[in-house]
Amino acid sequence: MVQLKVAVLDKEREYLKQLAAYLVRKKECFFKVWTFWDMRAYERAAEAEVFDALLVTGACLEEMEIEKISSKIILFREDCIPGFAQHLPSVFKYQPVEEVFSQVSALLWQENPLQEEFVSGKRTKMTGVYSPVHVCSQMLFSLTMAQILGEHEKLLYINLQEHSGFYGVTGTDATEDIGDLIYGMMQNGQNFQTGLHRIRRTILNFDYIPPVVNPEHLSEIPQNLYEELFLDLKNNSGYDVVIVDFGNVFLGFAQMLSFFENIYCLEKEGGLNRIRMKEFTGYLEKESESTASRLKHIFLPDEMVLGEEPFSLEKSLYGSLGDYVRNWLGGPKIE
Incomplete structure (x- = not known):
């Protein structure tokens, strides 16, 4: 069974620790999740791994070249949506982690190629x-x-x-x-x-x-x-x-x-x-x-x-x- 690969990029380290702890407890089956607080570390990982989605805060995304990101970008919204990200799908950050990944899951399952690969022959x-x-x-x-x-x-x-x-x-x-x-x-x-x-x-x-x-x-x-x-x-x-x-x-x-x-x-x-x-x-x-x-x-x-x-x-x-x-x-x- 294929797992969807999701990278989470956020400068708030404590939040990422809590998110990682939740994923360990849940034993998430549908996702494989990488967390990054350092942009350079994410970029190095993206060279070696093809991520299906990038869940990224506005502060991080503002420093990136969006057109060079091959993954599906999902804005990890902390407050209002910045002007440069108005066209992107978004998930509110400050809610239960379970809600976050339910919404991410729904967004990714809207992608037909992912659906076909994910359930093929199952x-x-x-x-x-x-x-x-x-x-x-x-x-x-x-x-x-x-x-x-x-x-x-x-x-x-x-x-x-x-x-x-x-x-x-x-x-x-x-x-x-x-x-x-x-x-x-x-x-x-x-x-x-x-x-x-x-x-x-x-x-x-x-x-x-x-x-x-x-x-x-x-x-x-x-x-x-x-x-x-x-x-x-x-x-x-x-x-x-x-x-x-x-x-x-x-x-x-x-x-x-x-x-x-x-x-x-x-x-x-x-x-x-x-x-x-x-x-x-x-x-x-x-x-x-x-x-x-x-x-x-x-x-x-x-x-x-x-x-x-x-x-x-x-x-x-x-x-x-x-x-x-x-x-x-x-x-x-x-x-």
Whole structure:
């Protein structure tokens, strides 16, 4: 997989140290980033390395010969945009680093040659998680699996549940969510990769698309857009694995599951639950026997159901839930 090469040129050394520390923690998969506070050091590096983009402050850019820069120039805007850089795309410097690179990512994915090279021959493995009996720990199971697989693979997590509790569990918020991505897909000329890499966020070692804030938006998504979404995720996202946490069944649900290599079906004990599972399995068999045969039935032990204590993603990775998921994935326990 090709990584986009980005040089960051800024005279503020302390900021560059913080930026570098963030990139080490995140283990960024889509970018390889070089940081420079000295212009001469950047120029020497540019002679040996071809950068896809140069993220540069106005103070640095003013001292350079713009016409000799072969990389895509993105102004690292600190305040107002200087007159000589009005024609350049820009990203505001003083915001969370995650926001900075989400915007840089979206700008770079607007370049068609980069898109083609970046995803050439790549098909993403799709994993679906669903509970017909509404196991309350479904999302926790999926997030734990995302952390485990994210240790070694580029992973994107998508939550399609209503009122999932995602923001409370993760301590995150969102200015845009998956509804905005879907809306962009409905607009003619909107590029899927650009929208995806603008909106994606990172937590721990995996990326995610912020879930819907208004659950009514999920009910407005037609079957053809779900199909387009899953096809684009499979063929054009650039990830190794995409995990989709399903909520309610929607029109065309059984057909959509054909896009998924793995389908985890979470169950729980009880006579009524067994009846509901039998009905769900019967529904799938009528729609697609091959899909029904690929269901992986999972009974989460009672002690792994979320209790009163605040849930911690890190704790789930190293606790009994993490060991249980690793066992399903065929990996060792963490001692």
